[in-house]
Amino acid sequence: MTDDTDRHNAKMAKKKAARDKIMATKTEEKGLVIIHTGKGKGKSSAAFGMIFRCIAHGMPCAVVQFIKGGMETGERALIQAHFAEACPFYTMGEGFTWETQDRSRDIEMAQAAWAKAQDLILDPTNRMVLLDEINIALRYEYIDVTEVVRFLQEKKPPMTHVVLTGRNAKEELIEIADLVTEMELLKHPFRSGVKAQAGVEY
Template identity: 65%
Template sequence: MKKTDGMTQEELDARHAEKMKKKKAAREKILATKTEEKGLIIVHTGKGKGKSTAAFGMAFRSIGHGHKIAVIQFVKGAWDSGEKRMLEKFPEQVTIKAMGEGFTWETQDRNKDIANARAAWDAAKEAILDPENRFVLLDELNIVLRYDYLPIEEIVEFLSEEKPDDTHVVITGRNAKDELIEIADLVTEMTLIKHPFRSGIKAQEGIEY
């Protein structure tokens, strides 16, 4: 992570100009060749099912390709034990950080929730900056952002400026913030059309968790 503390306005402007110049060059290159590979910022949002599941599907796919990956859990209890067990089968490729203690509606302690969110975000930054990781899943980060437990500006700035070029970052959760959608390369909204809970069927192993 680059430090911005102590930089003059001029230095900050120069840095921004350099970034933009690089961005422009990158975009021109993309337009010219259409063969650019780059690490994407991907968002899965919406009220439907499949947001985390599709992200885990991508994680497993990445494992299948032999990549190293990291998964950061921003809301405890949101996870499926089947997914966890699968990830744990690949200890040499997978880093799992299950942060938080089950929060908001469970802890009912805003300060504790904010401290948990901060700890999870610190782990996320570390995972993203680790050049070994090709894929980092920030599961349910949108929930934390929605409650303003972390400032969206900080997340957006980090992802835009500090994320290594060849690392994919996938962010899941309902109500993705506009600022995040703005910087994302790929955004998919999962829309619920029909749901069995409406007919009273309980959550079940392998489907819901």
């Protein structure tokens, strides 16, 4: 047992030294463009996790929801009830596109959400702005992806993080992003007849 412990400790010490050497080279700080996409669950959930981290660190932040306006969510209820000053929350959508069935109205609401998002990103006091489900609006061409890319490249303050969620992220956005995570679907209870449930999906 002693020999095993000694070998383990020596191995971990070697790993730590290598890790410390790598970490010593990571000195830059910058505002990131972050994308959560893919067919798997957890894109918005992970993004809201970062929003709550910002709130916990006293970092002003904001949320714009592009699609989910038609339903109540736990994140929105919690933020509006307890952290409204630290994190303004704008629900600009009216529900998923197959529910509204009004393309012109969807475009109008998405454009309004994008205008609000730009104002929030340009506000230098906001350290993070979450654009929840903007990828859906971009997929259906309610917003021009070229305009979004140009804005993020040319006008985003250097220390502001912007998080974009939703399936089918545009390649143009992925190309300019600093951090991209694709959620992969392996199993989902919906396929077995289980409906969306509070605390899990919303």
